[in-house]
Amino acid sequence: MATPQVHGPGGRRSADTVSRVSGTLTTEAVEAATVRSNEISAELRRDPSAFRVLTGERTTGALHVGHYFGSLRNRVALQDMGVDIFLILADYQALTDHDASKELSQSVFDIVLDYLGIGIDPARSTIFVHNASPALNQLLLPFLSVVSMSELHRNPTVKDEIAHSGRGSVSGLMMTYPVHQAADILFCHGNLVPGGRDQLPHLEVTRDVARRINRLYFEEPYFPEPELLMGEVPLLLGLDGPKMGKSMGNAIYLHTSADETARLIKRAKTDSDRRITFDPEHRPEVSNLVQIISLCEGSDPHVVAEEIGAGGAVELKRRLTETLN
Ligand code: TRP
Numbered sequence: 102m103a104t105p106q107v108h109g110p111g112g113r114r115s116a117d118t119v120s121r122v123s124g125t126l127t128t129e130a131v132e133a134a135t136v137r138s139n140e141i142s143a144e145l146r147r148d149p150s151a152f153r154v155l156t157g158e159r160t161t162g163a164l165h166v167g168h169y170f171g172s173l174r175n176r177v178a179l180q181d182m183g184v185d186i187f188l189i190l191a192d193y194q195a196l197t198d199h200d201a202s203k204e205l206s207q208s209v210f211d212i213v214l215d216y217l218g219i220g221i222d223p224a225r226s227t228i229f230v231h232n233a234s235p236a237l238n239q240l241l242l243p244f245l246s247v248v249s250m251s252e253l254h255r256n257p258t259v260k261d262e263i264a265h266s267g268r269g270s271v272s273g274l275m276m277t278y279p280v281h282q283a284a285d286i287l288f289c290h291g292n293l294v295p296g297g298r299d300q301l302p303h304l305e306v307t308r309d310v311a312r313r314i315n316r317l318y319f320e321e322p323y324f325p326e327p328e329l330l331m332g333e334v335p336l337l338l339g340l341d342g343p344k345m346g347k348s349m350g351n352a353i354y355l356h357t358s359a360d361e362t363a364r365l366i367k368r369a370k371t372d373s374d375r376r377i378t379f380d381p382e383h384r385p386e387v388s389n390l391v392q393i394i395s396l397c398e399g400s401d402p403h404v405v406a407e408e409i410g411a412g413g414a415v416e417l418k419r420r421l422t423e424t425l426n
């Protein structure tokens with residue numbers, strides 16, 4: 102496996118990502134990461150071969166249109182620009198959820214099919230799983246040795262996930278998964294990770310691990326210090342109102358057939374206001390459907406709403422079905 106050079110000032114130490122006082126992401130860190138991410142986007146266009154991207158997902162089931170517009174579409178774009186892409190199907194990370202862990206092989210299979218369906222090309226991009234990569238998992242132990250308990254406890258993304266899980270106790274796997282992610286990234290010598298701001302604390306862990314291991318065990322830097330390619334992800338609602346989720350029964354999956362998609366959209370929740378407008382705050386369900394149309398068509402949601410206007414929910418659903426299929 103060729104090892105790409107870390108591009109740009111990869112070793113630069115930015116301001117602390119996480120406030121030591123509040124334990125949340127600092128505005129400065131998000132702003133600095135946004136500026137850096139814009140520089141990286143320009144570098145990517147100039148020289149895509151300088152980057153190796155590592156990203157992926159926990160194998161908790163097949164992927165839906167929220168995933169597509171949130172991250173998958175962007176991966177295909179990176180691949181087609183000539184960036185080297187590694188996609189981890191994080192089955193060992195799915196073990197944090199004991200229900201999902203019963204269907205791991207089926208999930209891996211479904212996600213690989215989704216990847217192929219959207220245009221990930223296995224001749225150019227590498228898809229792999231934890232359970233078939235013992236050397237990756239083996240890195241977890243030395244990596245854990247350079248991370249302190251207080252660093253693990255401070256990670257705001259992990260804290261949020263724990264708070265939302267509503268569980269009384271937190272497993273060691275859950276607490277340490279950012280370090281496992283560091284193993285995913287550094288195992289591949291990835292130097293770029295696409296993601297939202299919630300990935301910033303994880304990237305900081307990865308960079309800290311890389312720097313500490315390099316200092317402890319290598320004369321020359323062996324692991325790159327990866328950076329975040331920030332993309333703010335549109336939050337799609339499910340067809341019934343709440344966030345589109347794998348386990349919520351409100352998603353349109355990538356594998357959903359055209360007929361089934363039409364049927365699901367027919368049942369989607371709208372409201373009693375006949376005229377279609379784009380107003381996410383006051384009309385979340387209608388605006389969500391407008392937003393999916395605009396994501397598919399690459400058009401402005403206000404313009405889409407204006408065009409449908411008096412056509413009402415019937416025209417909204419007709420156009421959504423057509424464009425999504
Ligand atoms: N944790 C990510 C998710 O839940 C998936 C993932 C695993 C990942 N390893 C990674 C993402 C490394 C970025 C980099 O979707």
